[in-house]
Amino acid sequence: MxxxxxxxxxxxxxxxxxxxxxxxxxxxxxxxxxxxxxxxxxxxxxxxxxxxxxxxxxxxxxxxxxxxxxxxxxxxxxxxxxxxxxxxxxxxxxxxxxxxxxxLEECDLAKILFRSEVEEIFHRRLAEMPELSAQIFIANRFENQTYQEIAQRYGISVRKVTREIQRCLKLLREDLGDYLPIAVLLFPHFLDK
The missing domain is CATH 1.10.1740.10 (RNA polymerase sigma factor, region 2, helix turn helix motif)
Incomplete structure (x- = not known):
C-alpha cells in the first residue's frame, strides 16, 4: 500500500x-x-x-x-x-x-361581456311590468309552464296569457335594442314567440 x-x-x-x-x-x-x-x-x-x-x-x-x-x-x-x-x-x-x-370553444366572449348587462335589462323590465304580467312571463319562460297551466293558475283565459307574454316580449325586445342579438344567444327560449 x-x-x-x-x-x-x-x-x-x-x-x-x-x-x-x-x-x-x-x-x-x-x-x-x-x-x-x-x-x-x-x-x-x-x-x-x-x-x-x-x-x-x-x-x-x-x-x-x-x-x-x-x-x-x-x-x-x-x-x-x-x-x-x-x-x-x-x-x-x-x-x-x-x-x-x-x-373558448364553448362560449362566445360577447356573451360573457354583455351577460350582466342583458340580465340587468331583463330584471329592470320585469320589475317595471304590472305584477301579473311579470308573473305570467316568469311562469312561462323560467318555470316552463304552458299557457294552459298559467291560465288555470291565475284564473284567466289562455288568450290573456298569450297577449301578456307577447306584450312582455315586445317590451323586452325594445329595451334590449342593440343587445338583442346577444340576448337571443344568451336566452334564446326567453325571446322567441
Missing amino acids: IQRMEMHEFDRLYGEYKPRFILIACSYLRDRSAAEDLVTDCFMHFWEKREEIVPVTENIPAYILGMVRHKCIDALRTRQQHLMTQQQIYQLEMRSIRENLAA
Whole structure:
C-alpha cells in the first residue's frame, strides 16, 4: 500500500485513467462535456484529499472510479428530478391550455361581456311590468309552464296569457335594442314567440 503520492505519480494516474473514466461516465450521462467535468472533479477531489485517502486505499483507480460512479448517480438523479419537474410543468401547462381551449370553444366572449348587462335589462323590465304580467312571463319562460297551466293558475283565459307574454316580449325586445342579438344567444327560449 502506498503511503504518499507525488505529483508525477498523480500525473501518470490522471493521464492513464482519465480517458477511460470519461468514457464510462459519458456512457451513462450521454454528455461528453458533463462527463469530462465530472471526472476532472473526482481527480481534483482525490488530489486534495490524497493525504487521507492514499494510506487507507489499496486500489486508487478503483477508488476514483467509485467516486465517478457516485457522481454519475447524483447527476442522473438531479437530471431525473429536473425532467420530472419539467414534465409536471408541461402537464400543468397542457391542462391549462386544454381548459382554456374548451372554454373558448364553448362560449362566445360577447356573451360573457354583455351577460350582466342583458340580465340587468331583463330584471329592470320585469320589475317595471304590472305584477301579473311579470308573473305570467316568469311562469312561462323560467318555470316552463304552458299557457294552459298559467291560465288555470291565475284564473284567466289562455288568450290573456298569450297577449301578456307577447306584450312582455315586445317590451323586452325594445329595451334590449342593440343587445338583442346577444340576448337571443344568451336566452334564446326567453325571446322567441
